[in-house]
Amino acid sequence: MGSVDSQMKIVNGEAGYVLEDVPHLTDYIPDLPTYPNPLRSNPAYSVVKQYFVNVDDTVAQKIVVHKDSPRGTHLRRAGPRQKVYFNSDEVHACIVTCGGLCPGLNTVIREIVCGLSYMYGVNKVLGIDGGYRGFYAKNTVTLTPKVVNDIHKRGGTILGTSRGGHDTSKIVDSIQDRGINQVYIIGGDGTQKGAAVIYEEIRRRGLKVSVAGIPKTIDNDIPVIDKSFGFDTAVEEAQRAINAAHVEATSTENGVGVVKLMGRFSGFIAMYATLASRDVDCCLIPESPFYLEGKGGLLEFVEKRLKENGHMVIVIAEGAGQDLLSECLNEQDASGNKMLQDVGLWISHRIKDHFARQNKMVLTLKYIDPTYMIRAIPSNASDNVYCTLLAQSALHGAMAGYTGFTVGPVNGRHSYIPFNRVTEKQNKVVITDRMWARLLSSTNQPSFLNPKDCNEAKKEEAPPTQLLEGDNCNDTS
Numbered sequence: 456m457g458s459v460d461s462q463m464k465i466v467n468g469e470a471g472y473v474l475e476d477v478p479h480l481t482d483y484i485p486d487l488p489t490y491p492n493p494l495r496s497n498p499a500y501s502v503v504k505q506y507f508v509n510v511d512d513t514v515a516q517k518i519v520v521h522k523d524s525p526r527g528t529h530l531r532r533a534g535p536r537q538k539v540y541f542n543s544d545e546v547h548a549c550i551v552t553c554g555g556l557c558p559g560l561n562t563v564i565r566e567i568v569c570g571l572s573y574m575y576g577v578n579k580v581l582g583i584d585g586g587y588r589g590f591y592a593k594n595t596v597t598l599t600p601k602v603v604n605d606i607h608k609r610g611g612t613i614l615g616t617s618r619g620g621h622d623t624s625k626i627v628d629s630i631q632d633r634g635i636n637q638v639y640i641i642g643g644d645g646t647q648k649g650a651a652v653i654y655e656e657i658r659r660r661g662l663k664v665s666v667a668g669i670p671k672t673i674d675n676d677i678p679v680i681d682k683s684f685g686f687d688t689a690v691e692e693a694q695r696a697i698n699a700a701h702v703e704a705t706s707t708e709n710g711v712g713v714v715k716l717m718g719r720f721s722g723f724i725a726m727y728a729t730l731a732s733r734d735v736d737c738c739l740i741p742e743s744p745f746y747l748e749g750k751g752g753l754l755e756f757v758e759k760r761l762k763e764n765g766h767m768v769i770v771i772a773e774g775a776g777q778d779l780l781s782e783c784l785n786e787q788d789a790s791g792n793k794m795l796q797d798v799g800l801w802i803s804h805r806i807k808d809h810f811a812r813q814n815k816m817v818l819t820l821k822y823i824d825p826t827y828m829i830r831a832i833p834s835n836a837s838d839n840v841y842c843t844l845l846a847q848s849a850l851h852g853a854m855a856g857y858t859g860f861t862v863g864p865v866n867g868r869h870s871y872i873p874f875n876r877v878t879e880k881q882n883k884v885v886i887t888d889r890m891w892a893r894l895l896s897s898t899n900q901p902s903f904l905n906p907k908d909c910n911e912a913k914k915e916e917a918p919p920t921q922l923l924e925g926d927n928c929n930d931t932s
């Protein structure tokens with residue numbers, strides 16, 4: 456039993472089991488030939504017991520269940536299949552990176568090229584220069600294991616990236632003209648939306664081309680998946696800025712260190728960097744409203760903390776408190792993302808002005824903005840391993856004939872996820888979750904919720920016995 460649309464196939468099973476399946480080339484091209492997976496005779500992989508994924512393996516999206524819970528939503532498990540839908544000689548792959556930078560982009564590129572070559576004997580891989588537009592506005596780059604050998608040690612993307620609109624028809628023309636049949640698209644929410652449209656156009660033209668997305672967002676705001684690559688590296692690098700702020704703050708009387716971190720709509724980097732550091736007195740994120748003046752406000756808290764400790768460190772996500780800034784920028788970047796005001800600078804001025812006006816406490820404030828430093832670095836060891844698995848999951852899926860999917864770990868198991876599931880909403884810090892409570896208790900900051908916000912937050916709260924539908928609950932405990 457099930458229903459089909461071009462983005463996602465819903466299959467219903469026993470006891471409330473639902474599979475949100477990804478499309479396959481055979482959905483619109485009948486009678487495609489299959490080939491035995493070359494990994495069967497690969498010296499490294501052939502000895503692995505159960506290396507191949509069973510065609511029926513699926514991954515549960517919700518793993519905390521009650522005795523009577525329905526089995527719930529499942530996704531197709533990623534990994535190599537016994538049968539593949541591409542002959543090695545036939546494959547002509549391409550890779551494109553779009554959106555902002557993120558640690559690990561080069562590792563994903565490297566591992567797609569090396570995985571295709573070493574596992575599947577594929578030797579035709581093209582790099583698209585400068586994001587989506589590069590498909591039709593620039594020359595391509597030939598990618599071989601030799602070319603990409605060392606790139607994981609460098610930040611950025613060797614292919615270049617861009618924001619801003621693109622022409623889907625021209626991209627698919629370019630794919631068709633060049634004889635490309637596997638397209639690997641690395642990028643954030645905007646990029647994955649673009650990938651979904653490219654897949655639709657390819658399908659409309661009936662082309663045997665697999666489209667595989669690899670989600671990239673330093674902000675960790677892509678839903679469904681456990682975590683996005685580069686996030687850990689960014690949190691680690693943020694520690695250096697927080698340490699510097701702490702050293703500065705503790706070295707003067709009433710020292711205040713302010714650190715601004717990335718996070719337009721989601722405060723994960725700020726939250727995790729704060730929790731990891733333990734030197735932070737206050738963390739401000741877009742999901743948690745705050746106010747400055749009066750009882751219970753931020754300025755009162757700053758004064759209190761300085762009186763208690765003689766110094767304080769504030770971490771603020773770039774999207775926090777934007778509603779408080781008097782001038783709201785009504786500008787957008789080339790991709791239509793709202794441009795934000797520098798909230799770090801603003802809050803630094805407001806704190807300094809407040810204490811200067813009061814004239815009762817002299818403070819020294821240092822503002823550190825490591826925004827681009829935390830994303831322009833190479834990925835750390837654990838992100839490198841993670842990027843390797845993402846790349847391999849993506850190419851196993853494409854070789855097995857799946858298309859129109861993005862890949863990522865769901866409860867620790869790599870899965871193929873329909874594009875619409877990762878683009879329909881953004882992953883955000885839930886301020887009524889235990890993780891945010893842990894943060895509040897580690898910094899001992901007030902929640903800054905005024906009575907109205909309190910009621911709003913409570914309204915969203917589930918009754919204690921109800922299981923949350925949460926895709927990617929931050930709370931793994």
Ligand SMILES: Nc1ncnc2c1ncn2[C@@H]1O[C@H](COP(=O)(O)OP(=O)(O)OP(=O)(O)O)[C@@H](O)[C@H]1O
Binds near residue numbers: 646647
């Ligand atoms: N709604 C959309 N539909 C189709 N394509 C889109 C959409 N939004 C963005 N794109 C395409 O995706 C590309 C990247 O988008 P964007 O600049 O928003 O970055 P992103 O992928 O969201 O990454 P980041 O996490 O850095 O914001 C753009 O070049 C644009 O052409």
Ligand SMILES: O=P(O)(O)OC[C@H]1O[C@](O)(CO)[C@@H](O)[C@@H]1O
Binds near residue numbers: 555643718773788830
């Ligand atoms: O300055 P750019 O390249 O547009 O990117 C900035 C944005 O990209 C992000 O890192 C998302 O990828 C945001 O946190 C940040 O605001």
Ligand SMILES: [Mg+2]
Binds near residue numbers: 554644645
């Ligand atoms: Mg985006």
